[in-house]
Amino acid sequence: MKFSLVEFSIRRPKLVVWATVALTLLFLTQFPKIRTDTNPKHMLPDTSDVRVWNDEVDKTFGLYEDTIVVGVENDAGVLNRETLGRIAHITDKILALPGVASRDVNGFTTITNVTAEAGTLKVGPLMPGAPKTDAEVEALRGALFGNPLLVDRVISKDGKTTAIYVPLEKGANGAEIANKIHAIVAAENGPERYYIAGDPVARDTFGAEMFKLMGIFSPIAGMIMFIAIQLMFRNLALSIAMMAVAMAAIIWSMGLLIGAGFPVHIMSSMAPVFLMAIATDSIHIFNEFYFRYREKHDKLAAIRETMQAVSRPVRYTALATAAGFAVLLFMNIVPVKVFGGLIAFGTVVLRLFSFSLIPAILTFVKEDKIAQAAANESVELDRSARLLRGIGRIGTDRPLAVALLGVVMMAVAIVGTTKIHINNNLVAWFKQSSEIRVADTAMNQALGGTSLGYLVVQSKEPEFMKRPEAMRWLEGLQRDLEGMPVVGKTFSVADYVKRINRVLHDDDPKFDTIPETQDTVGQYLFLFSMSAKPSDLDNVIDSGFQKANLWVQLKTWDAEAMRQVIHAAQTYQQAHPLAVTVKPAGIAYFNLVWNDEVLGDMVLGLSLALVVVFAILALAFRSAKWALIGYVPLLFTILLIYGVVGFTGKDFDMPLSVLSTLSLGMAVDFAIHFVSRFRQRLAESNGGRSEAAVREALLWTASRPGKGILRNALLFAAAFSVMLFAPLTPYIAVGAFIVAMMLLSALLTVLYLPALVMLGRNWLLDEPKPAAIAVAAHSKGD
Amino acid sequence: MKRWWIWIIAGLLPLQAFALTGEEVMKKSQAAFLYPGTDFKARVVMKLINKGGQERVRELTMLRKNMGEAGGEQKYFMYFFRPADVKDMSFMTYKYPAKDDDRWLFIPAINMVKRIAAQDKRSSFVGSDFTYEDVSGRDLEDDNHVIEREGKVGNRDCYVVKSTPKGTDADFGYKLTWVDTSTFLPLKEEQFDKKGAPYKVFTADEVADVQGIPTVVKRSMKNLQTGHRTEVAYLNTGYNLGIEDSLFSERFLRQPLRKWVE
Known part of the structure; x- marks a missing residue:
């Protein structure tokens, strides 16, 4: 039967x-x-080419997977003793948070600055402590706007916004750290506005909204259906x-x-x-x-x-x-x-x-x-x-x-x-009025861009990147990219070399160039590595000087932006042939x-x-x-x-x-x-x-x-x-x-x-x- | 059993070692590690090894001259051989107790001697895991030193000294140093960051007798947080060579005397 x-x-x-x-x-x-x-990285399996490659790039250049960006904005400008005092105070507290990669936090008090003062070369933190006099504030202003490496990174062109970049150790709880930073900035009085952005924050907000959908919206949907069925039958x-x-x-x-x-x-x-x-x-x-x-x-x-x-x-x-x-x-x-x-x-x-x-x-x-x-x-x-x-x-x-x-x-x-x-x-997955969108918009307007892509320039020969022609090639590519509307700021080892060249020659703008010989480049970089944080150089060049990492900050999270960057790099290479390969990487590339x-x-x-x-x-x-x-x-x-x-x-x-x-x-x-x-x-x-x-x-x-x-x-x-x-x-x-x-x-x-x-x-x-x-x-x- | 008190004293015997204070141990250690002889020369080979095992080599000649007692002023001269493109670069430091060092660098490619500000002793020494402080020492007065316990490194008896910075300028929260009870050389040092997490570990990997002076000829420093480490070997070491004071000058920075740097 x-x-x-x-x-x-x-x-x-x-x-x-x-x-x-x-x-x-x-x-x-x-x-x-x-x-x-x-x-978002988990959208693709960890064996996917892009993730394997991105991990390799992170490892080669000592990059962090997650960085929280803390924006500080003051309509009257951040370069005054009160605001700078608060920034120093906030940074100190952030450095003490567990899970924060303190050695590589970059803000006014920690970012490496290269200057020459009275014939002495100075490589060290930009602002080791909060300025006590207005003269010190003015000196800081001079240092900031005199160094193109810092403008659009830690200071906006109008001087109203600064940022503290807080990289996180592997496995750290980004949400927890972001909350603690929220509490730290909330404890400060003053006219400053604070923005807390970055991948970990977005992810956490996303997670919370997901639970909201499951926990609140699903039952509401159920109730509506229940009422509808009741009306029908x-x-x-x-x-x-x-x-x-x-x-x-x-x-x-x-x-x-x-x-x-x-x-x-x-x-x-x-x-x-x-x-x-x-x-x-x-x-x-x-x-x-x-x-x-x-x-x-x-x-x-x-x-x-x-x-x-x-x-x-x-x-x-x-x-x-x-x-x-x-x-x-x-x-x-x-x-x-x-x-x-x-x-x-x-x-x-x-x-x-x-x-x-x-x-x-x-x-x-x-x-x-x-x-x-x-x-x-x-x-x-x-x-x-x-x-x-x-x-x-x-x-x-x-x-x-x-x-x-x-x-x-x-x-x-x-x-x-x-x-x-x-x-x-x-980022557009969040509503216009959401905290994260507001922070992202504000930071994109003031600074170099929140979406980060890399272009890894590789040669077959060790030490190749120290050659002046390679350095100039990088510099030219940067200028090309910076002409694009989607690109905010670019950043590479060539910027350090130029900066050192200029500073060694008494800050003479004539020397804001790549020097003529490979030995000079090598010695400049050696000099830089003697005083800077190890990560400063590691982030932009590998230890064998065979691969350079060009940072491209994008003003939009649209996947298309990175495609334009890659295309521009290819066009540049065709116009300026050099025996290197250019491979994109980073979160912006992943998104693409x-x-x-x-x-x-x-x-x-x-x-x-x-x-x-x-x-x-x-x-x-x-x-x-x-x-x-x-x-x-x-x-x-x-x-x-x-x-x-x-x-x-x-x-x-x-x-x-x-x-x-x-x-x-x-x-x-x-x-x-x-x-x-x-x-x-x-x-x-x-x-x-x-x-x-x-x-x-x-x-x-x-x-x-x-x-x-x-x-x-x-x-x-x-x-x-x-x-x-x-x-x-x-x-x-x-x-x-x-x-x-x-x-x-x-x-x-x-x-x-x-x-x-x-x-x-x-x-x-x-x-x-x-x-x-x-x-x-x-x-x-x- | 009337002599029970003898046993108690016997039990307390090892504590006799604590007759020294933490400060005294560290002072003796500084003298044994950084000040032996009137002057010192070594060919230094540094291997900078990253997490993935890739190596970079730094090779230099280091000359040191004491200007006074242990703990006093010193002059250092370093002449680089490797990497190839920095050959002939030389670096000079006048080290003063309780005051910022004076530093000069000769850049042969542009034939220029430049003074370098020494505002940050925490920064890395030529890209290695050693800071300038790790190489030439940290002012003892900057930290409080307490003998935590006795310990052993290999078969050597050691004092374990905990040093805690008095100010906030250090890049560590505190450190533990294993100081050999007989040679007073630091055999191991564990640095902890300001959050209390293990940060860097120093080990004296080989101690040799050089002209009757126990000398650390192999050492390494490992950064536990980045996985990067630096191995250092001292070759052709010699003490009391009669290095002239005039060598430590801008003139010789540009044109070092062969007999000293080779």
């Missing part, structure tokens, strides 16, 4: 419920182990049942994720909202149950018939959704992979519940309650059902006009998609690589999803023709949305590109429901395949399963609309995208499928009868 999960669940409902509760509790025990990962038990199913699936999935040791990342933090929305697919079961119950007034029979009728579409929609997400497992971006696996698992769990937990819960619902609620559920009486029938009728009666309109809109949308601009700007991975992933993901979804449609309908028809509203929806994204000029970033793949798997649900139910209806009806019979079956589908589709779309949209109020822009974009996609694809399904079926009915329905019967027979056999 064939085992039927539905039968078992109806017969032993209590067992099913308790088993689910027990398993859910088991998954729940994993939750306390939760940890987040907000490091007016039965508390049913609403609770649906929410319980969603909650259980979320707990199972997140529990598995956490239990398996994966950290929660930007993508997986959206999982609860996604699963909640996907759970709404079971609305089709409730929808059908109400209609059936009204016809039969026998609860158990209604459950069995409902499950028979919807089992096939529900199973295939689940398959399609799971497959859409599983496609993400082939992506290069780690959090996207994890997210794909997570949602695929959650979808499978949800479908398991559709055939066990939901029928089991339906048996508990009191008959009179259902009768009461179901009273309104009839195609004839229902307002929304009539509206849907009306929309369907436009399709069936004016198929050609509808199709032509579609073609025109698609053409416009395609024009829009060509305007799509791929860009990931991590990652950005391109997003594009590659999107193309790959979209093609894979298109193939997989087509295969599933063909399998579900046992027909390639029907699969093609089902494809149309789906493609149309996505094209329209992409067109809008293109026209509005919004950055197409990682979350959106991931969605483009997912949306296929989710939006296809409606087509599956519509086509399956229509063909069932047509096969059951007596009118054969006459035009009238087809039209009537289409209109029935538009109004009855169509109502399920509409409810599903509305619930989906309701859940995701919460994300429009989220604090991070990717969440907002995702929310808007999904809301638009669900509503649009529901509408397009109900409008375009009738039109297309009418237009192509001879082609579509002119197939051997057994196929249609097989579909019907198959669905009854379950």
Whole structure:
């Protein structure tokens, strides 16, 4: 005898419920182990070329992975005794913080300055202590603006802003240190404004917002869905049942994720909202149950018939959704992979519940309650059902006009998609008013730029970089780069050599050049290394003088900026050939690589999803023709949305590109429901395949399963609309995208499928009868 | 068992060593380590080794002349051989107790002698893990010295002295020095940063008898926080050679006498 999960669940409902509760509790025990990962570097695996190379560069040049930047701004200028006293005081306190790489903190009191005073060469901290007289302040002003190495780095051109660069030891807790720095600056009175920026701060803020999304926005989304379901079905038990199913699936999935040791990342933090929305697919079961119950007034029979009728579409929609997400497992971006696996698992769990937990819960619902609620559920009486029938009728009666309109809109949308601009700007993920954006903007305006890229210039020969031609080449490249609008400040070993040359010659501007011989360069650098901090030289040149590291501070986090820098370097090299190679590195370069991975992933993901979804449609309908028809509203929806994204000029970033793949798997649900139910209806009806019979079956589908589709779309949209109020822009974009996609694809399904079926009915329905019967027979056999 | 008090005294015997104070131990150590002989010459080979094992070599001749008692004024002369492009560079220091040093550098490529400000004794000596202070000593009065305990380095008995800076100018929070109880040479030194974390470790890796004077001829300094280390070997060491005072002048900085620097 064939085992039927539905039968078992109806017969032993209590067992099913308790088993689910027990398993859910088991998954729940994993939750306390939760940890987040907000490091953008982890978007790519640690074995990826760019990360291996960046680590190598960090090691060669003794660079730190994380640096907090503390900006100090005073509208009256920072060069006065009071402000300088505070800066000295703050720096001292920062130096004493555990986890801070104190030896390499760079601010007024610690940064190396090279000067000549009364014939004596001085290499040492710029301002060892706070100035006590105004004359000392003026001397400091002279030192700052007389040294191009310091301007735009620790002092803005207008003298109103300075910065303290605080590198962190490996493994230090950036959030904790940033908080302590917050407390340190908060304790100072005075007119100064303080900005605390840098990667670790951004990451921490990000992590906090992620928890907010999961802890506050997900439950709100749940509440909204609960209210929406309650309004639709007016039965508390049913609403609770649906929410319980969603909650259980979320707990199972997140529990598995956490239990398996994966950290929660930007993508997986959206999982609860996604699963909640996907759970709404079971609305089709409730929808059908109400209609059936009204016809039969026998609860158990209604459950069995409902499950028979919807089992096939529900199973295939689940398959399609799971497959859409599983496609993400082939992506290069780690959090996207994890997210794909997570949602695929959650979808499978949800479908398991559709055939066990939901029928089991339906048996508990009191008959009179259902009768009461179901009273309104009839195609004839229902307002929304009539509206849907009306929309369907436009399709069936004016198929050609509808199709032509579609073609025109698609053409416009395609024009829009060509305007799509791929860009990931991590700082722009925060809202304009957020502390981190404000700090970043202020620092970018005042100083050399917060986004850091490196150009590693390598030779095959040791000591090569000491050659005057190599030094001059570096200098020329810097001047070239500094002419670009996106570049704020550049910085290399050549700057030190020039500075020493000038200072040794009594600060004569004539000597602000690279000296003539390699020995001179070598001796200058040796002299510098005798007095400076070891890191000063290590940061810009390797110990064998074979590789030089050119620092490029960018004024924007846009990935494109680094591409321009790389291009400019290539052009420069062509114009000035030298036996060196130039390789980009640093966080700005990482962002560029990652950005391109997003594009590659999107193309790959979209093609894979298109193939997989087509295969599933063909399998579900046992027909390639029907699969093609089902494809149309789906493609149309996505094209329209992409067109809008293109026209509005919004950055197409990682979350959106991931969605483009997912949306296929989710939006296809409606087509599956519509086509399956229509063909069932047509096969059951007596009118054969006459035009009238087809039209009537289409209109029935538009109004009855169509109502399920509409409810599903509305619930989906309701859940995701919460994300429009989220604090991070990717969440907002995702929310808007999904809301638009669900509503649009529901509408397009109900409008375009009738039109297309009418237009192509001879082609579509002119197939051997057994196929249609097989579909019907198959669905009854379950 | 009436003579129980004898056992107590016997038990206290090692404490006799503590007859010296921390200050006295460090003073004797300074004299043994930095001031032996009236003058001193060595060919110094320094290997600067980074975390990845890459080596850079510095080679120089170091001359030292005491101008008075141990703890008093000294003059240093350094003539560089390697790296190749700094050959003929020379560096001279007049070291004064309780006062900033005077330093001069000769830059042969531009034939220039330049005075160099010595405002920061904490800075690295020619890019090594030794600071100027590590090389030529730190004023004893800058720190409080306390004998923490007795210890051993290898089979040598040592005083373990804790030195804590009185001011804030040091680059360490405190340091522990293992001073040999018989030669008074520092055999090991552990520096801790201002947060109390291990910072740098000095070890005297080989002590040789040079003209009857125990001399550290191999030493190393490792920065525990960066993984960078410096190994130093003293070759051709000699004491009491009669180095003239006139050698320590700008003239000889430009044109050092071969017999002293080779």
